[in-house]
Amino acid sequence: MGVEFIYPEFEVVRNYDRCIACRVCERQCANEVHFYSEERGVMISDEAKCVDCQRCVSLCPTRALKIVKSDSTLRENANWQNDTIKEIYKQANSGGVLLSSMGNPKPLPVYWDKILINASQVTNPPIDPLREPMETQVFLGKKPSRIERGKDGKIKCELPPQIALSLPVMFSAMSYGSISYNAHASLARAATELGILYNTGEGGLHEDFYKYGKNTVVQVASGRFGVHEDYLNAGAAIEIKMGQGAKPGIGGHLPGAKIVGDVSRTRMIPERSDAISPAPHHDIYSIEDLRQLVFSLKEATQYKKPVIVKVAAVHNIAAIASGIARSGADVIAIDGFRGGTGAAPTRIRDNVGIPVELALAAVDKRLRDEGIRGNVSLVVGGSIRSAADVIKAVALGADACYVATAALLALGCHLCRTCQSGKCNWGIATQRPDLVKRLNPDIGSARLVNLMTAWRHEIMEIMGGMGINSIEALRGNRLMLRGVGLNEKELEILGISHAGE
Amino acid sequence: MKRVYVNEEWCLGCHLCEYNCAYANSGLKDMVVALKDKKIFPRIRVEGEDRITFAVSCRHCTDPICVKSCIAGAISKRDGVVRIDRNKCVGCLTCVLVCPYGALAPGEDGIMQKCELCLDNACGAPACVTGCPNRAIVYEERSETQ
């Protein structure tokens, strides 16, 4: 109180004419915002605890609740905005680094929204996906640069290991620990049903999910949590996580409170110990070290698993990617600065990294200029929000996209951005059993399948409009894109023309 | 036949099923009018505490002992659905005494009421199922062996 007081960010607005005091809101709020007053016979709220996750709003049977942004304001100041001032207060109160979750919420440019897609008219027929086959399958991995023939003249058809996807989307890395067992179960089951892959993140693979191995990317991060030979061989591909778009240059930190039971066993670390991944891999201080890790992993898996190297989009991403493309890696995953996280220092999340659109364009061009685009596939993530974003990414040069926030939204996430609290009311970013059970994987996986099915329909629709009936003919097809409101430099980096050209 | 099944693994203990049941059987069009400032007498009840919760309503047993035991002959089974004739019931609670599932309880008037699958109210399908936010209650066909 006093100098430490910060006015609550949200207000709980309860329509008492509608409230039947069923107490669903009370039972469903892990933040303990709502309670029933026996004396007054009504529900009341402590809004200081509200994070605006919308759980109570969603479950209230009489729609008696809404959460609004508090209109209690500090004096307006274009330079010292409300949030900035409050962050100062918080730091003055605590002396600590501010933590945040999910992706960068700042009003920085979203290039996807400044790129428009082409369609066929007259000279070239659009294709109707309801009547004609429309192919969205992609194969990620190194492509041989020369066709070899045997003595009999037949082509030798051995390919380096490939990842087959029914559509150019994968669920990106979210560790078991940062998200719940049921969230993982939903992702794994949906990926299997869809014929795509999900990603373990750096928390290891729960033994129950080995059966989804064909649709799993197993991640190896700097903390090496849960990494062992069976784990490496369990998935369809291995991902070396070098960095994350939400927090380039730093490692992860899963608080000990989330390291309980199966999480601790799966990570192979003691219960309640903080899981801290170092900023670098301590065996990778240069590109040649990366090459050694890539080949160690390939050795451990008899060269049967493609290796993905995931990096955050940073300033010299093109050169980094060129290095990775020559490291033996099969796929490069680039995570843009808008990518989500279960917890990251706010300053880093909001100020470090570059937009994935520009990173992708630069990397794709660089690899082509060097003639090594076929060495690797490119996967991009960091706020791919819709089928249109996927189309644009593929046309810019991506082989596939990584999707996480959209998947979480499908599971019920309302982007309250307080994953770090571990009290996710939607059963996603929590390990509390009473909260975890709120996410029924039957529902979760079905919703993920719905979402991706919808995206696939949209992708096919848009492709058909362009007169393209296979996704590979879209990859790198930048003529299908035009910029709006972009300057010369941006257009040059994106490698696209301005609308009207 | 279709029955209501409960999977406690997904029950959140939110008690919405009780409110949806009470509303569905109120005959009123507005939930607020039906339930505001009233004690509810739902035909499905959430049991349990903290970690384990589950909803219980009539199992519509293959061989329902309540039907055999009702001293007023008020409970019968037709088309697989165990129903109660509230007009005949005198509220002796013998059915409570015999039901191995604890699935019956009196209504506000002391007369017994029970889940009749919302077949006769405006919902047409069990309101507890429709309103369950986590599919802990389902209405489906299952075989004896399942």
Place this chain on the structure above:
Amino acid sequence: MRIPSGCAIAAVISRTGRRMTGGAIMEAMKPMHDRSNGLGGGFAGYGIYPDYKDFYAFHMFFDCRDTRKKCEAFLKESFEVVKGELIPTRKMPEITDEPIIWRYFVTPLRSVLADLQLDEKEFVARTVMKINVEMNGAYVFSSGKNMGTFKAVGFPEDVGVFYRLDEYEGYSWTAHGRYPTNTPGWWGGAHPFTLLDYSVVHNGEISSYDANRRYIEMFGYKCTLQTDTEVITYILDYLIRRQGLTLTEAASVIAAPFWSTIENTTNSYEKEKLRYLRTVFPSLLITGPFSIVLGFDGGLMALNDRLKLRSMVVGEKDDRVFIASEEAAIRVMEPDAEKIWAPSGGEPVIVTLKEGAF
């Protein structure tokens, strides 16, 4: 800027290697007049330079005499030029603004090839790219052996007359009439497009263009003209000459069967091969409508896009095989043509000379 276009194509080949004048193919284009708009027409003839069959025949446009001189000097640095001459033309009102049109019969100098450790064809191809990209005002529009392309701004039947094609004899001919919807009206933009002895006439507009272009350019090709046909020519050169694919295999890359079709293929090697080629060359899949005729040393290949979004028919008579956008064109060449059929999408029709026929 890429130029979308519609078009008319026609081709004929004698499987026995019997030489035919360019007259018939010129006639064939007449009934398809409406498929062109006068902004480009062209022909390719194979077997037309028997006397110089061991030399690469460079057909070139120059904007002025200086460019020509500069180019000749450049060529002589690495080639033996056995003959250089103006290509004979007829002056006619339908064809105007012609550039300087020359041909050279050349062969790369052994010493140069040895220095560069390059295969002869690769060196020739690179030279063509270099001239076309770097030498302003000079453009090589034909570079194969014992074959030649003839193209101009105008209707194809006029272009044939202009180049006096009735005076050439070849065992196969392809022809093209162009209907670009937007054009700088430049002679180099007409079809056929060629590289070495590959020539392509094409009707269609491919939607995969930039995906194909950006991929093929990784291998030294430069698409200077922004037309679909150019990129198709380079893709076929890349697949056939540089990767050593057969014509059928190349066709299964650019008009790849659908995955479902591949999965239903019964022959296991065939299935494995199709799957392999599609996985290895995804960026060379051509989508959108096209019908093309590829001319090469000793044969023709006709191919439709896999949905068959453009018309193309094939007919036969004795030793000759005819291909055209419309049956009418075939009937002009041979009123008694038999076995007229429309090949299905993605199914290549390959006609080659009989062993030793030419």
Place this chain on the structure above:
Amino acid sequence: MKRYVMIGGGVAAVGCIEGIRSLDREGEITVISEEDHPVYSRPLISYLLEGKTDTERMKYRPDGFYKENGCRVFYGRRAVSVDAVSHSVALDDGAKTAYDKLCVAAGSRPFVPPFEGLDTVKYKFSFMTLDDALALDAALFESARVLIVGAGLIGLKCAEGIRDRVGSITVCDLADRVLSSILDADCAAVVQKHLEQNGIAFMLGDTVQRFEGSRACMKSGVAVDFDLLVLAVGVWANSELVKNAGGEVNRGILVDKKMMTTLDGVYAAGDCAEGYDAALGARRVLAILPNAYMQGNTAGVNMAGGEQEFGNAVPMNSIGFFGLHIMTAGVYDGEMFEDAETGSIRRLFVKDGRLAGFILIGGTDRAGIYTSLIREKTPLDTVDFDLTKKVASNLIFSQEIRRKKFGGVV
């Protein structure tokens, strides 16, 4: 085509008819009903007097029941003898009915002790049948002083049923407590207190020595003046027909778990039968309605050629007085566990690791869970017994058991 005959037209007979019809749609069924009413619920007669039901709603089955089940009914006819050799039943009008399978569901009759001077009482009633109730109903008047002899289920339900319609009610019983057959002393005291609070007077441990017109002279020396006398001392099973035909009887007609008597083709069910009591582990008469139906039903299935045993019958009662509910089941044997709160009693009796019986007064929610523990002889180490002691809840079961109960077809 089989010929089935029921002696009696009550609930046991209905159970028997429905049991037969579950297997045999064709056989000929004859019902000999001494009462001149279609089947009705006898336990509802007190509610009838109380005004909570009426004769229409008291019908145990819809009007078309007999017709739909193809039954021939002789109303107001009494069976006078059974010839177990020739398989026939003689009626009071001299007619004979042959049977292939016979079910004796003759019920019971009030036991009337030979009180001295009982014949001097002008207004005296039994309280068992609808006719009893209708007669009493006709006699009630606002200032009436009623003496009820017998503080058992019948007497007390009668008291509840007529309380608002008479001036005073006194209940006497030789036993020192109310509901002595189903309650122990503590529980009886609670119930008695509740009844007294609701205006019923008791004279317990006392009995009528003689009647003198409208006065009862009690053994204790007290004299009670009354206007109406209700005799609710107890009942006798109607077992004579079987006994006379050579069948074995004890307090009731002895039957096995299939409800078969010792006579060939003759079954018995309901209040007249003495079947197996799973709680007691021996045979006894369980004169309660659910039992009558289930016995009748079992008899019916077996008569029609099916195979069914009724082996888990237990005594149980659910009874309420003026809003206070009492539920009991089983036997009060073994170790007692009590969980008493204000106004409610919960007593569980545990023997050999199984629930033997219980008494609940007040909190009766989900009592059927307890009853099923008795009926199923569930070992108590397989449930959460500490919780069981406090509340009847499905939470006492393991998750696996609950999965079967609520996720399976039951």
